[in-house]
Amino acid sequence: MFKYIKKPIEKIDGLALVTGNEKYTDDFSFDNMLHVSVLHSGFAYAKIENIDESAALKMPGVVEVLSYKNIKQILYTTAGQGYPEPSPYDTVLFGNVMRFVGDNVCAVAAETKEIADAALKKIKVSYKRLKPLLDFEKSENSKILVHKDDGAFPKIPVYYDASQNLAAKVEANVGNFEEAFLSSENKIEHTFFTQYASHCAIEPHAAVSYIDTRGRLVIISTTQVPFHVRRIVSHIAEIPISKIRVIKPRIGGGFGGKQEVLLEPIVALITWKTKRPAKLVYSRKEVFKSSRTRHGYRTIFKVGFQKDGKINAIHLDALENSGAYGSHALTVLSNAGSKTLPLLNKIENLKFTGKGVYTNLPCGGAYRGYGATEAYFGYGQIVDMVCEATNNDIIEYYKKWSIKSGETSPIFKALGEGKEGVAMTVTSTSLNECLEVGAKESGWYEKEKLYGANSTFNKGKRFKRGIGMAALMQGSAIPEIDMASAYIKMNDDGSFNLNIGATDLGTGSDTILAQIASEVLDTPVENFIVTSSDTDFTPFDTGAYASSTTYLSGQAVLKCATKIKEQILQVGAEILGVNIDEVEIYDSNVVIKSSNENQNKGEVSYEDICRYSFYQNNQFQIQAGVSHVSPKSPPPFAAHFVEIEVDTFTGIIKVLKYVATVDCGTPINTTLAEGQAEGAIVNGISYALFENYYFSQHGKLLNDTFGKYGMYTAADIPPIKIFLIDSYEETGPFGAKSISEININGALPAIANAFFNATGKRLFKAPFSPEYVLKILAG
Amino acid sequence: MLSENLKWYFPSSVSQAVELIQKPGVILHAGGTRILKTQSKNIVGLVDVGNLKLNYIKFKNNSFHIGSATTFNDVIKFSKENNCLKMLGAALSQAASTPLRNRITVGGSLKDFPLWSNLYAPLITIDAKIEIRGDKSGIYSVEEYVSDGIIKSKHIIKEIIVPENENIIWKVKRFALLKFEYPLFNIAIAFKMNGKIIEDAKLVITGVKNRFKRFKKAEKFLTGQKLSNNLSDEIEKFIEPKFVSDYKYSASYKETVAKVYFNELLSEIIRENL
Amino acid sequence: MKASFNINNSVSELELNPNETLLNALRNNGFTEVKCGCNEGECGACLVLLKDKPVNSCQVLAMSVQNKKIKTVKGIGTLHNPNLIQKIFASTGADQCGFCSPGMVVAAYSLLKENSSPSNEEIVEALDGNLCRCTGYVKIIEAVKRSAIILQENKVEAE
């Protein structure tokens, strides 16, 4: 039984957030601060022949202009990943080639934002326009090269070929796909498309910098990866790491969009040059066009299977539209295979081929789901098609063929992140229970037949109903790459400082990590003073991505708290005059174990223990710092069920009900775990139904506001029910795995399957816009 | 960007306001939502309508008089108690969002006439009149008002006049996938009834090629008819809205859906009142 | 220039430009609890009460509401003296990143002040101008429902 784990504990910053007391990046301002605005390219592909900034510089209040003319052309990747990054070094902060509408031309720093904006209009840029490459399916053989002779190179030894517009290429083979496919009784092949999308964190990207009293550079930023920011800024601005401090205050959502180093180098350079504070906040339009997006994807599935439904061979070929730069191109691509193909692990012949190609469109990046979302769209439908063709019940099918505890998939080893993957055995799963509970709660068995193919329910009706489902997996952290660390020290009232590099984006990880320490030390969450994400004061953590924080940083905290516990027991035993193995902790005290008769006398409080250790005998600070690297990435699992209604006259799909059953191991905080699932599901549904980037024929983004892009409000969401179905993951803190990403993957395949249930037709292209749906219904 | 030297005026009478807007670059400010969107540098002065006492809804001479500074939410609130204004309330409650409807005024919306206006279609169908002051002072029908000569003249809208009519049956609908979304088009249908006979019919759509369209042939056909189930199919051929394609939807898709909606609304209105 | 406003029950002189929005005027004068997510009236992070009604402060020109009564989320309750709705938002998990919360709380507060037993429809309608990307709205709606129930049980107003 847990005391502080698996509880709906209120976020430690909750009240401060809802009273408006917390501070976000843009809430920090400093005396004498400069305001920065960035000029973005209006052309999808152009070479800058000259920038004339003289008129801007003459304006009163304009202090600095940064452009390729006065910035060293240092190649880097904006992807905030571990070093050396698996993304190619193909970007310069301000270069002279513009590769998409929204690329950085130059930046102006001025006394006010208004002056900076006005100055942008005074800058004369002479462009030589080049023909842009806008169709990613034609990128590979195109004569137009997005990165031509610019020195772009891969930082790690992976395939990279700018002369073919290839930002990334991945291949993995298990068994012999070709042979097995050819000899299969049944074969299907289908092509699916998923689209660009914006993360739409409600807080836009922002960064503020200043020089501290000793001449060091301090950056406050909306980042998911403060330590990567420090390293990358150091690289671009050529400032030693020792002179940079990065602070992440509260941040207003990330979803991967803030795992990217975009604004920090700009303010850093301005501040370093002028020695004045500088602030840059992106407008919503800038976030849409100039920050990062979800990559566009084409996936082709080839599947050979037997009459009984057994799949002999599967080939997933993924083509990724990486946009103008290769940020996360390789790793998102690998994840498209590595997070889907192991699910039905009994398939013996697997093939994954993937290419990430450059185009002159906005740049892809990390986005919740990270390749898995894109691939599950096809994968989830393919499984449905196989079941349909072979008269298998899909629930039973997944139960039979999906990966179980004690089993492995060769894909884990075959597909890593820029290098070979890590072989692992799954040691926790409750997927079968998820499937059963989900089927029951969604009314699957009754409804699937009621609405399905030969039923009369939908016959002749304008509004047709359908139900569909999909099973999913993801990962928890990047094995043998991601590292997290924690530091705890004890204070003389029995409270503790918990310092972690981990980054709370609003996910509640500060609270979750405190809960883990609470459980180990048997003391309430309020007794932890949590400091996170400050490169000066917290130990290293790779950051908030890859669904890693609870699983990875949580384990670091668990290990660290365990060390503290040993020290507390040692001091407690010393005070009580007994052996260490005669004591245990209980409710913020060290007590003599209950088997001992002197039970009542034998206890000493944490407060007394710390005071003793500070001021009396054998003095020392009770403290510990611990690091953790995971040997594996245990997958969370989920089963999603959705019921929809299709208006066959207008093509509008309405979601009636969504049921998700999720195995995240032990949910450390039940409220926060549900919240992660709910948020991801709503984002998944809107991605499936309407979120998209629409471009002009010149590659300009047309729907660059929330209003034009389309966003759900509370008034639009269907009833959503989440069931957390525990398993226990031995390698995670108190059995925890991850939950943050997996639930964004279900809506695409589940809704598409429900559409088939309702209409007998398949959707191959997301989003399922009403016009596309009508076309499918007609065709 | 609006000019940093923007001048503000707070007149307390309509005539003062009319005088002020004669100067070039000086325009009225009501909710300000459109002014903020356009951010026009050419605006040198804003004349706030806040002190003009134009925020009212009154019943006088068999008509409702809605002051031009009345916000959408105030219209909605008032409309709940008055059968005749219910249609307007129903249409406006689909506009923008709750907090925006606390700012958006009927006057600003009439003058602005955005493609996504939820106001125009119902106003036309219920024979609303618009009273303006300025170069072209007078009371106009909505269709007269939007003709270039008047909407572009320097004027202030004083009020909207909606004739009371208990015998109106109506429907409104917009095309949007989301609650808070700029609608693609708005449809309003109203029949003035005499028992089961349609005495007068209005069918209007906004968001189309020339901003709005009244289906006069359909109206003519319906006038004098007795309510019956087959009417909606019979007038289908008269409903031919023309749209412009945009990045999300093709013109032909919009046409298809607009027709479906008309048919649906007509069937409903007939079914409910047979 | 300076203009006077009644903010959170006290008179404040704000330094502002005549072309400035209420949102900018507030944030530039220290009321940073009012957030900016879009500046276009499309997200609701900037909601404040103007004469007791929620408005998008980014869609209001400050000069047009001089001397008017304005309430920000801090006028509804503070960290040390939170309003019941704020307490319930926090305990229900209606806040993840919290960036939408100041606006959400303003919208919820205004609803419950007018209508202490709102239906589900009335709740979501009142929140229709507030975007949240984190929560999926489930717990936000739940928090408003819970607040209404407790307000009714205690027969208190959302003061």
Ligand SMILES: Cc1cc2nc3c(=O)[nH]c(=O)nc-3n(C[C@H](O)[C@H](O)[C@H](O)COP(=O)(O)OP(=O)(O)OC[C@H]3O[C@@H](n4cnc5c(N)ncnc54)[C@H](O)[C@@H]3O)c2cc1C
């Ligand atoms: C995000 C957003 C979403 C929206 N969605 C919708 C929607 O779905 N449906 C909808 O119908 N509307 C919608 N609107 C509102 C619409 O786009 C306009 O902004 C609004 O109608 C303008 O009204 P206002 O009172 O704010 O006018 P203002 O901005 O104050 O003025 C607009 C124009 O009218 C003039 N004007 C103002 N008052 C008068 C008067 N009394 N007489 C003559 N001229 C006057 C002004 O000089 C100006 O030229 C939306 C607005 C926003 C910001």
Ligand code: FES
């Ligand atoms: S900032 Fe005002 S609505 Fe988004």
Ligand code: FES
């Ligand atoms: S909690 Fe993050 S936007 Fe609502």
